[in-house]
Amino acid sequence: MAQDSVDLSCDYQFWMQKLSVWDQASTLGTQQDTCVHLARFQEFLRKMYEALKEMDSNTIFERFPTIDQLLAKACWNPFILAYDESQKILIWCLCCLINKEPQNSRQSKLNSWVQGVLSHILSALRFDKEVALFTQGLGYAPIDYYPGLLKNMVLSLASELRENHLNGFNTQRRMTPERLASLSRVCVPLITLPDVDPLVEALLVCHGHEPQEILQPEFFEAVNEAILLKKISLPMSAVVCLWLRHLPSLEKAMLHLFEKLISSERNCLRRIECFIKDSSLPQAACHPAIFRVVDEMFRCALLETDGAPEIIATIQVFTQCFLEALEKENKQLRFALKTYFPYTSPSLAMVLLQDPQDVPRGCWLQTLKHISELLREAVEDQTHGSRGGPLESWFLFIHFGGWAEMVAEQLLRSAAEPPAALLWLLAFYYSPHDGRQQRAQTMMAYVVAPCRRGDLQPCGQRHSPAPPRWPETGHHM
């Protein structure tokens, strides 16, 4: 507890200084700085409240003599008041300052002062005198019309953004970059206020005509955070725009997914699928640029974890969800397969991307042989000059768990001599890195020990038999 109290004093000094610099957050610099610190300041306020509520007014002032200044400065910063629950916590802190039974006039005055500040927070900072006079004249109080006013302003700004986006050539009505940037900054504290959603959506989707990004990174970060924590609901098109415009957000979304998968106890496939679908990433990945980044991150994860079976399972489930989402996409807007797998031969991509369940049983052998041939060609052809060689092809292959399963089932079912192509496929799946000779030996091993084929029994689940071994040689993909 003592340590906490020391921490609080340090923090107090830090925030006191910050608030003095920010003042009313009217310049670009102060606005940006405020936006970056909003979440941390709110945490500080919570800690303060926890401390203050245990003390009475006199003790509070002994401990923090300038507390009234700190709270007042916070109250005059509209960004702080607009953020999440900060206004509520500020109010609670102020309430702690009130003397229950004032002993002298100074304490009484303090009470009055607190009342005044509370009133200020709630008096909905007025602006246009004319508007205020008019509404008052009609007998309306701010509570009556502020929600409607906010809605009108939001819709008006959103439609202005759309028009700006569509009317590129009408320079008269163009929104200046400064105004756009300012608008995006102002939205940072307001992201979780549902009334502001149309504006957030418009900012994401309408990207104007400047060649470089105008919107503030704090804005993208705040939106992304809200999306990941489910504090905002935006249409898919807006989310895709966010991830396309701000790469760190996409990366963060992937990391968030990984964290969820790691931290959850035992991940059955059903749960992995839930997490993945929940993240909206498969849908977003229908856009090739996003798919490439996601795929790259999966590749890195495989590297980092030395080919952990959980990652492979995740990749397979992800690919499944991705293909489902792709199927639902508007056919006219679909990208060519090549854009998703640019380093693969088109014929291989096409074959692998089929749904194994669409292939009639009688054609299984044929299809698998074809896949085997194509893969073998890609792997053994040294002069091809394509990226990566065998590990690249392997990475592609493991996306599609259905095929490995099919190989296993085919081998088990047929009593006849197993075709070399299938054996090659299986050996490749488990040990992508083997040289030709070693692989040939592995294939022989599969033939010679029929009782060992029992190991290949697929579990009753929809994924590949046993996890493939990661090559122990330190080769990189």
Add this chain to the structure above:
Amino acid sequence: MESLLQHLDRFSELLAVSRTAHVRTWDPVTVRRALQWARYLRHIHRRFGRHGPIRTALERRLHNQWRQEGGFGRGPVPGLANFQALGHCDVLLSLRLLENQALGDAARHHLVQQLFPGPGVPDADEETLQESLARLARCGSAVHMLRFNGYRKNLNLQEDSLMKTQADLLLERLQEVGTAEAEGPARFLSSLWERLPQNNFLKVIAVALLQPPLSPRPQEESEPSIHKTPGEGSQALVHWLLGNSEVFAAFCRALPAGLLTLVTSRHPALSPVYLGLLTDWGQRLHYDLQKGIWVGTESQDVPWEELHNRFQSLCQAPPPLKDKVLTALETCKAQDGDFEVPGLSIWTDLLLALRSGAFRKRQVLGLSPGLSSV
């Protein structure tokens, strides 16, 4: 029912008192009771939102109170004006008390405790008073920030968000007042004209006249029991404007040409009066031979440019209005002697200017210089 109405009366009194120095005498018990009453009325609002007869009775009572208290005249700031306001009467009361520095120490402390009890279990049913107040603070900041960092006044007034909000409020009040009594709107508007900044008021009227018909508000959780015929408010406005020539003259003088054209297109009843005004203005100008332009005699006379502007705008309106305007001009020209030479009749000159303006415009736009309809 009677007890409910009495309750309403007592609460309205309370609300009125809450702004005065009288609260000095309030103790914590009074504060608690006041807030309880407010909570009760809020509950009533929720329960009887759909119940036609009870809601109507409450509305009528509130409206009468409001009118008596000075909703129409120069009285003190009125309290609850309609059923809608019951939905947040607790917020209204709370804000008034918080603003009132006459509150004693004990009462103040109790008030603050009641309003802001601190973090706790949120009520699943309805929003707590604390939440409502926090949301108001947040909403206020949002409006403030958007206003100073993103908002730009829309040159098309009817699309400006501040104007639209004011217009919506005006139309809403007009409908309520109109429902309560037939002559209500006219008297109400006249009282507003005397009390409020006139320039802003005129703009709001224009914007109100251009709004699409009001649909029942989404937060009204009920069948529209009494009013809500869309367009009633606009009709009241038109009626009032036509009945008050001084106001209408100011209306036509103060507002930009384009806006007036839109308003007159939308409300054809106004066009004869508007045209009449324009003709009056035109007749006040005489031709200055030396300068070669039409000038007025007094400083408040409408200058040639402005007159021309307005006619030009009207000629760009869609057919019924445009034809009326041209006919009127032709008639005036004929009455003056049907001159073709400039400098003799202002109507001739106007028509000439309008035709050549149209011709030039077609040239600029690359249209064929065919027979324009002007």
